[in-house]
Amino acid sequence: MNNDAIDAKKQQTTKKISVGFYNLENLFDIKNNPQNLDDDFTPEGFKKWNNYKYDKKIKKLSSVISKIARQDTGCGPSLLGVAEIENRNVLEDLINATDLKDEGYDIVHYDSPDERGIDVGLVYKKEHFQVIESEPLTLYLTADNGDRDYTRDILYVKGLLSGTEVHILVNHWPSRRLGANDTMDKRIAAAQRNREVIDGLLEKNPDARIIVMGDFNDGPHDESIKTHLAQTDLYNPMSYLSTRYQGSLNYRSEWFTFDQILMTNNFLRMYDNELFYDRSEIFNDFFLTEYKGKFKGNPFRTYAGPRYLGGYSDHFPVYSIFKVKDLEDND
Numbered sequence: 001m002n003n004d005a006i007d008a009k010k011q012q013t014t015k016k017i018s019v020g021f022y023n024l025e026n027l028f029d030i031k032n033n034p035q036n037l038d039d040d041f042t043p044e045g046f047k048k049w050n051n052y053k054y055d056k057k058i059k060k061l062s063s064v065i066s067k068i069a070r071q072d073t074g075c076g077p078s079l080l081g082v083a084e085i086e087n088r089n090v091l092e093d094l095i096n097a098t099d100l101k102d103e104g105y106d107i108v109h110y111d112s113p114d115e116r117g118i119d120v121g122l123v124y125k126k127e128h129f130q131v132i133e134s135e136p137l138t139l140y141l142t143a144d145n146g147d148r149d150y151t152r153d154i155l156y157v158k159g160l161l162s163g164t165e166v167h168i169l170v171n172h173w174p175s176r177r178l179g180a181n182d183t184m185d186k187r188i189a190a191a192q193r194n195r196e197v198i199d200g201l202l203e204k205n206p207d208a209r210i211i212v213m214g215d216f217n218d219g220p221h222d223e224s225i226k227t228h229l230a231q232t233d234l235y236n237p238m239s240y241l242s243t244r245y246q247g248s249l250n251y252r253s254e255w256f257t258f259d260q261i262l263m264t265n266n267f268l269r270m271y272d273n274e275l276f277y278d279r280s281e282i283f284n285d286f287f288l289t290e291y292k293g294k295f296k297g298n299p300f301r302t303y304a305g306p307r308y309l310g311g312y313s314d315h316f317p318v319y320s321i322f323k324v325k326d327l328e329d330n331d
């Protein structure tokens with residue numbers, strides 16, 4: 001078989017899929033839920049949130065998701081972790097929007113105890129991923145006064161990604177709202193909770209394939225990620241993408257890469273491997289950015305404080321490309 005024939009066979013037997021994560025910036029419906037602090041996102045609330053704004057946001061977000069990694073894979077992401085969603089209904093509206101309704105998506109979602117009512121979830125392409133099991137993993141935190149500090153659950157999903165068993169952990173760690181140093185212990189606790197799960201999976205199967213994704217509210221080089229989460233058995237490609245000139249969000253003219261996708265090292269093995277890692281990107285195309293002014297280049301967000309901008313999100317999506325090798329390609 002000559003080289004041209006070998007290359008042609010590789011093209012026929014290897015395809016690409018993507019795994020992404022996207023913080024959707026307060027994707028609330030317009031209904032008031034008395035059990036949550038969602039009053040701002042109602043027609044009578046501080047932000048005057050209404051059907052027009054909600055429908056516009058759903059349309060915009062669905063358009064973004066449909067474009068993530070499409071130039072590499074020919075379709076939207078096979079798996080997409082999401083954060084800052086109010087409930088299952090908003091995810092249902094999202095995957096049934098015009099740009100996604102024909103993509104064959106389904107969702108995994110559980111209500112979490114976060115006091116604002118925001119959750120994490122997993123959107124998956126049914127053609128590429130089959131759910132085996134899932135559960136919410138509670139993160140117990142304590143406030144300074146000793147009361148419980150309610151935050152988002154970690155979403156665990158086990159399934160078959162293009163035929164390969166994978167374990168997914170979707171996160172949204174406690175924010176820096178009260179200061180990065182003052183809240184670091186909470187993010188370290190979240191990292192340690194993830195490690196408990198990861199270590200348990202690896203104890204049962206040392207070759208378990210694990211993907212950890214989320215808005216960690218810490219960067220790749222912060223203690224919570226580098227020391228407590230990644231350690232030596234998780235590869236973090238975002239550590240190479242995070243620079244002073246780019247990130248997944250911008251705060252006070254400084255770039256941060258809080259949105260990350262980490263994976264066990266076995267995804268990096270190219271040979272004798274039916275699912276292996278290719279590369280990662282921050283999806284920051286021009287249409288997702290502020291076009292002009294002092295915030296030019298920043299994520300085009302829905303709100304700036306109380307001011308409605310009508311954008312997408314205050315975060316850029318991130319994604320990783322994986323190659324799927326046809327098991328029949330053995331010679």
